[in-house]
Amino acid sequence: MTTRPDDQLRRMLEQTLIPPTTVTELDPDTIDSTTSRVGSVAGSLAESYQLNSQHTLASYTRLPDDDTRSTVRKFYFETTLNAFNRLHEQETRWTLHASELPARLQQLLSPMWSNPAVVDSLYALDVLVLIDGALWRCVPGAPGFLLEKSWESAHQSKLQAAVPDQDLRASDGLIFVVGHLARSSYLSGDRAVRSVGLTAGVLTGAIFAAGAHPAVAIGVRIIENFIDATANQVLGCDGVERSLVAVLNLAAAPQPGPPPSAPAPAASVPASPPTPSPVAAEAKADPETGAVPGSHQPGPVAGRSAEALEVAAQFDGLTASDRMAVNEALAATADVLELGLPATLQRVTHRIFERSVQEFFTAEQGSTQLPDELVHFTRPDGAGIPLPEVSDVPEATLAEALQLRRSVRSYENIPMELDELAGLLRLAAGSTGTEDGYGVRGMPKFPYPSIGGLDSNELGLIISRVEGVVPGYYGYDKVGHALVPRLRGDLRLSLVTATFESEWLFYAPVVLALVNDQKKVNWKYKTRGYRISHLDQGALMQNLGLVAAALGLGSCAVAGYFDEVLNRILGYEGQDAFVAALMAVGRPNRLSHGG
Incomplete structure (x- = not known):
């Protein structure tokens, strides 16, 4: 096994997500291991998995050495902890410190930051804890949590459907142990699933032990049988690279307290007769309202579904x-x-x-004047980093740009020039002048149509390789033609995790985020603003694709991603402002073929 210096390995990690761990060389060891059992017996799925996860001499020599494994683990733990610390210092709602939890729950989860063996196991696992209507992911080695997603009654109903033989309504809490095969396979190759299983055992054993402590007294029951597709969908896992391994169902034991006092004498008030159940009383629903006499639950009027009834009850x-x-x-x-x-x-x-x-x-109808809180969108952002002005306007005609535009998913391994990026942004999205309107002098105009001229677009840039620009997430100031820093750091791994099997995005020097800002239009158009505002993103996307083609750049739009995950990464709350689409941009690889 060969070793690599830390700095070289880090550069490698920045350029590749998952090395080829599934290649099979037809050497004698491989042939013997795959034919010794299957040759005589057809075998079950479990036996097939056992064979496929066995190491041969060829696969063993491809595994990283101990120094490399240590560096990779350290890289993951440090970046996760740094992300938590940065968000927590900014007092965002995306983080939760363990000190904010009830004491017993805090002690139950403490092995994940105090037990070295458990902390080490969290490289191959994501531990998700349901706390106060939200799903939180544990930060390995630190008493903190990052928001994974909100948790509503619909999520709980779907989870219950995934565990049909368990009644989760009586649960005092749920912990989800999720295996991260993408990370695990980097170190364990074809044995990634075995590694996830072993580390999950270490984790659950420590939580069982913590729950049994008298000061904690929380019973832990493991649920290992569930409908995988449904459970993974509820948690936002793809079921392959990130998949649910087990559910830990918590049941808090009653805390010791003072002896019960004698019951007070009953008041001399006539007792109300018990309300009969609809079955026992054979109550009939009212034909007008659909309500059942003696029931506090409204009936199924106008064909309401069970979900609608649940909402109506609140x-x-x-x-x-x-x-x-x-x-x-x-x-x-x-x-x-x-x-x-x-x-x-x-x-x-x-x-x-x-x-x-x-x-x-x-x-x-209210005032037709632009609300005061939106006026700043019509002015340059003072915190922006100025971009160079466009010196060379592309000579391609519109007809030529339409013919050149293709979806390109393979890019040259070179940084994008700052002039190229500035030209793309200025020509496709930059302000083209002003016009008075909505009680504002100098409302900016843009090179694409927008609903009511209000422009619900916000254009963000996930920059990884642009000459002279520090990697991070930036907003494009369309009025001032500048980059406004939002997040600093390499976000490519997080981006790939949030998208559906789009590893090629890792190699794009710039990924644009087309963000829909509902506040800009809903004050005027109300509910219909949500529908029409998406046309703004479509118009801007077409501009970006055509200008990129005219500049000799390749681009590809992406609409497949986990909304809550991506919005959380980029700092959007997901309701009034959310990512509507992504678009990768870069120099097309001459060997690639666009579609």
């Missing part, structure tokens, strides 16, 4: 505007059902936007 806690929105969703569902169609999310959403025309024309 009406008392909603604001007037929230109540109006829920009523609109229920009415749209009823419209679809009256047509005799299945109430799919697509059909209901489409009907909501159809009804939103009536909302726009009948709602009380």
Whole structure:
């Protein structure tokens, strides 16, 4: 086994995500190991897996040496911890410190930052803990957590469907042990699944022991049988490179307290008769409202689904505007059902936007002046780093650019020149002048159409290799033609993790993030603003693709990613501002063929 200096290895890690660990050389060792058992017995899936995960001399020699393994682990732990510390210092809502947890839960989870063997196991695992309506990922070796995703009743229902023989309603907490095969295979090759299983055993054993301590007294029950596809979907895992291994169901034992006092004498108030169940009383639903007498649950009016009933049961806690929105969703569902169609999310959403025309024309119209909190979007950002102005305008005609544009997923291994990036941004998205409007002098105009001229676009750049620019995430100031720093550091590994099997994005020198900012349009267009604003991103994307082609650059749009993960990485809350699409840009590899 050969060794590599740390700095050389780090450069290698920056340029490649997962080395080829699945190559099979047909040497005698390989042939013997794969034919000794299968030759005589067909074998089960478990036996097939056992054979496929065996090391041969050829595969063993491809494994990294101990020094390399140590460097890789250190690289992962340091970058994860640095990300947590940076976000926690900024007091964002994406982090949670262990000191904010109840004492017993804090002690139960403490092995993940105090037990060296458990900390080491977290290289191959992600541990997700359900805390206060959100799913949090443990930071290896530190008493902290990073927000994985919000957790709503719909998630809980889907999880229950994935574990049909367990009643999760009585659970006092859930811990999800997720195997990260992408990381594990880097060090263990074909034995990655074995490695994940072993480390999961180390982790769960430590949590079992911590829960049994008298000061903690939390029972831990392991759930290892579940419907994988459903469970992974709920957690946002792809089921291959990142897959659920086990669920730990927590049951807190009652804490010792003072002896119970004698019961107080009953008050002389007539006892209310118990409310009979709908089955025992054979109650009939009201034909007008659908409600069942003696029940606090509204009946299934207008063809409401079970999910709609669950929302309706919580009406008392909603604001007037929230109540109006829920009523609109229920009415749209009823419209679809009256047509005799299945109430799919697509059909209901489409009907909501159809009804939103009536909302726009009948709602009380407010001021037509741009709200004060949005005026700053019409002015240059003072924190921006100025970009060079365009000196050479491409000579390609529009017709030629349309012919040249192709989706390119392979790029030359060279940095992008700053002039190239500046030209792309200025010509495709930079302000082209001003015009008075919405009570604002000098409203900027842009080289693409936008809803009401309000431009819901925000353009971000994930920069990894651009001459003279530190890697990180930047916003493009379209008015001031400048880069506004948002996050510093190499985000490529995080980007690949958030997208669906898009490892080629790792090699793009720049990945553009087209962000939809609803605040810019909803003040005027209300619900319909969500639908129309996506046209803004489409118009900008077309500009970027055509200008890139005219400049001799390749580009490719990407719409497959985990929304909550990507928005969290780039700092968007995911509701009023969210990533609508990505676009990779770079010098096309001359050996590649676009589509």
